[in-house]
Amino acid sequence: MSAPRQDTASQDSIQRIDFTSFNRPGRYYLKIGEIQSYPFEIGQAIYQDAFNKMLRSYYLQRCGVAIRDSINGIGHSPCHLNDGTFAHTDDMHRAGEMKRAQGGWHDAGDFGKYVGPIAVTVGRLLSLYEQYPSLFSDRQLMIPESGNGRPDLLDEMKVGLDWMLTMQRRDGAVYRKLSGKEWPPMILPNEDIQPRYIYGISTPETAKFAAALAMAARVYSDYDVLLAKNYLKAAQKAWEFLQNEPSMRVDWVEGDDSGSGKYLAGEWDTEASLTTDKDDRFWAAAELLITTGEAIFSEYLEQELPRLSYTLFEWKDPSALGMADYLWQPRQQGSENLKVQMKQKLLERADRLLDTVNRSGYRLALDKFIWASNKMVAEEGITLFYAYKLTGNQAYYQAAVDQLDYLLGRNHFNLSFVTAVGSNSVRNVHHRVAVAKKTVIPGLMVGGANTEAQDGIAPKGLGPLSYVDDQRSYATNEYAIDYNAPAIALIGMVMAEGS
Template identity: 40%
Template sequence: MTRTLILLLFTVLSGLVNAKMLVVNQLGYMAEGDKLAYWLKPTAIDATASKYEKVALFSLDQQRDIAEFDVQLQAQLPDERPVAVVDFSRVKNTGWFQLVVGDVRSTPFQISSHSYHDLAQRLIHALYLQRSGESVTDPVTGMARPISHTKDGVIFRSDPFHKRGKALDMTGGWYDAGDFGKYVATTTITAARLMEAFRQSPEFFESQPSELQNHGVNTNTSRADTAVEPRLPAILVETQYGLNWLLKMQRADGAVYRKLSGAHWPAKIPPWQDLQTRFIYGVSTPETAKFAATMAMASRIYEPYQPSQSRRYLQAAVHAWRYLELHPEQYIDWQKGDDSGSGPYIKNKEDVEASLDTDIDDRLWALAELYITTEQDKFLTEFEKLYDSQWVDIFEWKNPAAMGVWHLLLTLENAHPLYPKLANDLKAKADHYVEQANNSAFGIANQRFIWGSNKMTAEAGILVAWSDFIQGKKDHRAVVQSQIDYLLGANAFNLSFVTGSGTYAVRNLHHLYRIATGVILPGYLVGGPNEKAQAGVAPKNMGMLSYVDSEKSYAVNEFAIDYNASLIGLLAAHHAYFRQY
C-alpha cells in the first residue's frame, strides 16, 4: 500500500470527507484581530496564486456575501496537497460567517470581541474533572464519580526518611492524563502556567465566573485568611488544588518525590475501581527545582488573597533550594521497575533532549523565581553563573528555564547587564519559531511532530508573544493567532483538537474514565500529530498528518494537564495584545 493510500485511509477515519476544504478556526476570531483561513485542494498542482478562485465571506446573519478575498499559495502538506491562505483580517464585522468558494463552504464561525472566554473556562473546568482524592459531581458534563484513591500512597523504596511500605498522605492533586498517575514534573508546569496566565491577563479570567459556579458547584478548596480578603478567582482555586498536593510531596529535608502511581498500568476502568496499591517514587533534583520555582511563584500570586498561605509556599520553596544547594549535581532516585505502571518523566528512549542530561534548566527557573520573590541578590548571582542561552526554548517539563527568563525580564531594569542578554536570547528563539511558522502550512511555529506536539505548538506561540512584549512590539500577533487557529480547526483534518469545542472536534479521546463510562468530557486538548505513532494506529512519519481521531491511539489522542495549561497560557498571551480595545 502506498504512502498516499495509507494517508487517505486515515483521513477518512478521522472524518475528513471532502476532497476540497476551507478550514478555519471553528471557535472564531477577534473582531480587531488577525483572521486567516486555508483552502486545501485534493492533489498537487503546478499553479500560482492566480489559479485559485476568489473566496467570498458569507454572512449567515444577513444571508449574503459581504466581502471577497484573493487566495495565496502557501505551502504543501507531506502528501503534496497544496495549501493556500485566505487573509480576511480587514473584516471587523461581528456575527456568524462562512467562507465560500464554488460549492465548498467552511464550517460556520463567529467574529466577536470575546471569542475565547468560554474556551478558557472549559479548559480550566477539565482540570477540575481530573481531580483525585475527592468525589466529583458535575452537572456540566454529567460526570458523577465517588471519591477515589483515598490511600495514596506507600513508599516504594526505602530512603533515609521512610522505609519501604510506609503509608503517607499523598491524596489529592490531578490525574495527569487519561490514566491515574500523578507527577510532580507536570503538576509544577501546569500550576505555573496557570498562575502566569492569570498574572498576564487577570481580566481575561475575572470577566466571567466559572461554569461550575454558574451551576452551583462549589469549587473552592481553601478559604481566604480573613473574611475581608478577596475571593480567589476560579483559575487560582483550581491551581491551588495542584499546589496543595505538591506540598505533600516534599520530604523533610526539602527534597521532592517524583511521582505517585500503581505498579501496573490500570485497565479501562474508572478511578474508583483502581484498587491496586499506589506507590510514591524517589526524589530528584529536577523535580525539587521545579517545585521550588513553582512555590516561589505561588507565594507572589497568592499573597494578595492568602498572606499566610503565601508564606507557606515561600517556606517550601526556600527549603527545597537548601536541599539543592547541598546536592549541586543532578540526582534522580530511579531504578529499573519504577516505570512499570507510570510514565518515566526522565530521559528515556522517547525523550532524549539535552536538557534531560542536567538539572541546570530547572535550577535556573528556581533561581529566577526565588530572586523575584525574596529580592535576595544571591539568587540572581547564582542564576548568572549558571545561565546559558541554550536553555531558552519553549516552557515544558523537559526544560522550564524560559519561564524564569521571562519573569526576570519583567523584573530587571533595562540597564541591568543581564537584561539585554536575556532579551536578545528570547528574541533569537522567537525569531526561529516565527521563521518556521512563515514557511509552514497553516503557519505552525512548532515543527517537531512528536508526543505532545499540540502543547509544543501552544508554547511556541507564547514564546513568540513574550518576545513581542519585551520588544514593545506587536509584529507577530498574527503568528500567535495562527497557533490558536491550528489547534481549533485550521489544520489538515478540519478538526478542533479540543473536545467539545468546534463544529468538528475530537470525539474519541483516549481517557480511561471516558472509555469505561461513555461520559463525554469537553475541554480536553489532545496531544496531536506524532510521527512516531507509538500506539501503531496513526500513520507514521507523516509530520503534521500523523494523526487519527481514535481512542486506541494514545500517542496522539490522549490528554494531559500540561497540554490544557499551555493552551490556557496561549489564550492569555493572545488576549494581552488586545488590551487597548
C-alpha cells in the same frame, strides 16, 4: 483569495482568505460549488468559551474527592484514598511505609500524579495570572470553591500546589511521582483500587517544585498570608536540599514506569535537557529571586544564564519561564544586564520561529512532530507572543495567533484539537473517564501529530499527518494537564492584548 501554495510538511495545497474587513459579528461559512465549510464565528469574544472550558477541565481531573459536575453530569466518587505507599527504601523512609498524599490532579488519561507536569502547569497558569489578573475572577468556573471571594483559578491551582507539598520530604527533597504499578484499564478512577506508590526523590522535580511554590508564595499573599508563607517555606527548603545535592540526582529503579509515565530521559527522549538539572534549578532561582529579592539567587542566575539559551518551556526544561517571569517581574526589579541577555536569547528563538512560520503553508512554528506536538505549538505561540510584547512588532503577534489557529482547526484534519470547542472538534480522546462514561469531556486539548506514533494506532512517519482521533492512540490523542496549560495561556494572552 491567495494563489494556491503547497505546505511542504503535509503536502496540502493551501489558499488563504483574509477576513480582516469582515467586521459584522456572526456565524459564517464558506461555500465553493458543492463544498461547504464548517461554520465559524466572527466576533469580539470568540475565545472566552474555549478559555473557560479548558480552565475548568482541571476541576474534572481532581483526585481524592468526589467529582459532581453540575454542567456536564460527569462525575465519580472519591478515588485513590490510599495514596500512597513508599515504593522503595531511602535514607528517610522504608518501602511499604505510608504517607498521606491524597489530592492533586490526575495527569492525563491516566491516573498517575507527577510533580514535573503539575509544577509546570501551575507555573504556566500562575504566570498568566500575574501578567493578566483581569482574565480571572471568582465564580468564573463553577467549581466547589466558586463564591469564596478569590479567583477560581487560584482555588484550582491550590489543588496542585497542596498536593505537591505532600510529596516533600522533611529535608526538602521532593518525590517525583505517585502511581500504581500497573496501567489501569479504561475504568473510572474510583474503580482503580490497586495500591499506589510514591517513587524516588529527584533534583529536577525538587527544583520545579521550588519554582512553582515560590511563585505561589507571591500570588497567594494577597488572599492568604499564612498559606503564602507556607509555600515560601517549602520552596526555600527545597532549594536548601538542592544546595546539599549539587549534582543531578534521580532515584530511579528499573521498572518504576511499569504503570505510569517516565517523565525522564528514556527511549524516546534524547534531549540534552534531560541529562542535566541546571535548567530546572535556573527556573527555581528565578522565581525565588522574584519572590524574595535575595542576592544568592541573583548570583546564581548571573552565573548560569550565559550557558543557557531560550528554549521551549516544559517539564523537560522549564528555564524559559524563569527568563520570561524575570523579564516581566512586578515592581520593575531585576538587573538590566540580565534582562538584556534574556531578551536577546528570547528574540533569537522568536526569529527562528518566525522563519519557520513563513516557510510553512499552515504558518506553523514547528517543523518536527513528536509526542505532545500540540503543546509545543502552544508554547512556541507564547514565545512569539512574548517577542511581540518586547518589541511591538505585529509580525510576531500574527505568528502567535497563527499557532492558536492551527490548534483550533486550521490544520490538515480541519479539526479543533480541543474537545467541545469549535464546530468540528476531537471526540475520541484517550482518557479513562471519558471512555468509561462514553462521553466527551469538554475543554481537553490532545497531544496531536506524532510521527513516532508509539501506540501503533496512528500512522507512523507522516509528520503532521501522524495523528488519529481514536481513543486507543495514546501517543497522539491523549489529553494531559500540561498540554492544556500553554494553550490556555496563549488564548489568554491573545484575549488580553488582542488587536
